[in-house]
Amino acid sequence: MSLSSNSPDAVPGEEYEYEALPSTYGLYHNMAAGAFAGIAEHTVMYPVDLMKTRIQVINPASGGLYTGISNAFSTIYRMEGLRTLWRGVSSVVVGAGPAHAVYFGTYEVVKEAMGANSTDGTHHPLAAAASGAAATITSDALMNPFDVIKQRMQVHGSTYRSITECAAQVFRREGLAAFYVSYPTTLCMTVPFTATQFMAYESISTMMNPRKEYNPMTHCVAGGLAGAFAAGITTPLDVIKTLLQTRGVSQQAEIRNVRGLWHAAQIIKGQFGWSGFMRGWRPRIITTMPSTAICW
Template sequence: MSLQTHNSPDAVPGEEFDYEALPEGYGLSHNMMAGAFAGIAEHTVMYPVDLMKTRMQVINPSSGTIYTGISNALSTISRLEGIRTLWRGMSSVVVGAGPAHAVYFGTYEVVKDLAGGNAQDGKHHPLAAASSGACATIASDALMNPFDVIKQRMQVHGSTYPTIWNCARTIFRTEGLSAFYVSYPTTLTMTVPFTAFQFMAYESFSKVMNPSKAYDPMTHCVAGGLAGAFAAGFTTPLDVIKTLLQTRGLSQDKEIRGVSGLMGAARIIKREYGWSGFFRGWRPRIITTMPSTAICWSSYEMAKAYFRRTLREGEAARAL
């Protein structure tokens, strides 16, 4: 795919078209709208599993040991707090995911084009995909990190925040602006390799499964899911550390409340749970990520295909 426009005045509505050739008027804004749609779809569908992952990872003396697995977490939360608790804090994701994913996929497409990943030479360009993914996550996480902090504060057991705005005001008043970004370096330490690996794997799986690069929903879904699963398993230890940093303000432990970096958080996790502590919640993380990335890539490619077909049909109508 190239960011440059290719005019096709002879195209007619309903006719099969080259998915990689862009119609007149297609640009970065369409990729960003497709990305926003993909981000919201991904996070809202898988949010309950993400909440269970957070519950299993957080170190909280009042509740940290009662979740021993996904089924146990689901039954415990449903019995003690009600099934609606599984969606607590989802509004933070909806508000943040749209803009963040718009930036995410917009950056990805621009950097990929600049790095030569869209060259029409028939070759595979894994390094271009990896570098574009790394740049995309650096840009989008700067926007999404505060919303992620709010989300996880509302997900933990015993959270009393009625709305995301109340949660944001409370965090800012009691812990300052830095609380929204204390996990950002760790987040990047996790998401840069995660996204680089995911994008490289997605491009690789897609090339093997669909060498013609035609729009194929099944290919996008399967390739996205496989890429997300591999990346999620590889980066779970950093996700555990990120969760501790983002929920530190809720802990009764003075040391946890004062931790401010990756190594300090890692020492606490190692002391409390041993090496296995770095893989707490890895099953729900993979279970969340695999369908999430499948949904995300499928939604993104579907939205791009819709915009392209709509613009191409407009070109054909004007040519009549």
């Protein structure tokens, strides 16, 4: 939709397409918008994310075994109180801002370089997928340590009082590698997740709003559906990532000494069979669907 000359946002003699950004809108605007979107995305659904982590943890401390979302919520509420559902959220707030700023900044730079920001209405699903993948690689490098800290604070029986205390103790006991042992697995999960999400988002939003008219609900619906689809098919890698990131709090020696993606997958398969790779898929989708809708 073009802005008419009577619009308060219009500049005399100029017209802007709804999906096109004005010439004064630069990279830093994208990064700032991405930072705020990332913080909102992660914090709003944080309690469900905490329950997902607890469901996925293998061989947890006594009293930390959960069979589903309702069981996890009722147990946490009864034994630990509702404040526990927000344990570790500060790590997300601190990490998500810069990580998502880099994410959306990279996405727009790569998309522009691949010629996918044209205003002629042409659909560019492959460029969107490549841009999303590139954005993920860079942002995950920043976010991975904060994600490790977050999950260490989320697990049952965690005694960490702050993210700095958690980071210091993990570093002292396990070294710098503890913050990046899951990075290859994270990329194996988030690159296809993001590529799938952006392809689905661009396709759904184009189908719902082919004329690119002003319709914010299109972004919410398309983003939510794309996020749910991508979350569902990448759940097995999320289970592996959780095992790697929480290995230091496990009571099982084999998990504490897990070496990487394939070793973690063998442990999960050996203890739970193939169904073990879908542990926590419901809260993962429940978390991701509204989160991505909010973010878009």
